Amino acid sequence: MSAPVGLRSAEDLSGPTTVLVIAKEPLQGRVKTRLTPPFTPAQAARLAEAALGDTLRTVCTLPARRRAVVLEGQPGPWLPPGIEVLPQGTGRLDERLAAAFACCTGPTLLIGMDTPQITAAHLAAALRPAAWDGCDAWFGPADDGGFWALGLAVPAPELLLGVPMSVPETGAVQRRRLVDAGLTVRDLPQLRDVDTAQDAVAVAAAAPHGRFAATLALLTPAEIR
Incomplete structure (x- = not known):
């Protein structure tokens, strides 16, 4: 019988891969602006903090060589022990993602803070000891493209440089970039990320026991319930 997550040994939590979370400090008016309206900027920031907290707690349970948040801003009480903080680069999103990879050596998996429903199972294929045997890249598509x-x-x-970000074809262009470079690409499950209030409701339903869902239940305006 395997030990509960909280009692897993250091050996259980090791692996060949660095896991990065690219994130913004959850400050009012700086994060999740597409949630406003129907949420206020303060409420959007609370939802962003909850999403980031859920994501980092999952990362803490993953078998990885290194775990870090690549952060725009300053760490806060949402940062759990065991997560390294790396400063985020400047420029366009493609440039900031590229800079995050440039901080690493060896196999590296980067995820965002907008999918608080992720579990270890969603990432298991890319983090097992043989994940990189015959594989050069792992790609997790999002519902919005x-x-x-x-x-x-x-x-x-x-x-990553030059890939157009935050447009419907972002994923297709990025995956094609990998394939055109001669990489063998394997896919992770397709997930919905949180951009709009409707996304937030759907994501909370997919992970009803997380902090994100609990925060949303407290804040959700009547018109989108």
Whole structure:
């Protein structure tokens, strides 16, 4: 019988891969602006903090060589022990993602803070000891046409530079960039990320026991319940 997550040994939580979470400090008016309206900027920031907290708590349970948040801003009480903080680069999102990979050596998996419903099962294929045997990249497509996860056996920032971000074709362009570079790409499950209030409701329903769902239940305006 396996031990509960909280009692897993250091050996159980080791692995060949660095896991990065790219995130913004959850400050009012700086995060989740597409949730406003129907939420206020303060409420949107609370939802962002809850999403980030859920994501990082899941990362703490993953078998990884290194766990870090690549952060725009300053860490706060939402940061759990065991998560390294790396400063986020500047520029366009593609440039910031590229800079995050440039901080790493060896297999690296980057995820966002907008999918608080993720579990270890969603990421298991990319984190098992044989994840990189015959595989150069892992790709997690998002429902809106973007991507929620990207893993590279050998971090290569140039594979992200110039990819148009936050448009419906972002994921297709990024995956094609990997394939055109001659990489063998494997896919993770497709997930919905949180951009709009409707996304928030759907994501909370997919993970009803998380902090994000609990926060949403307290804040949800009547018109979107």
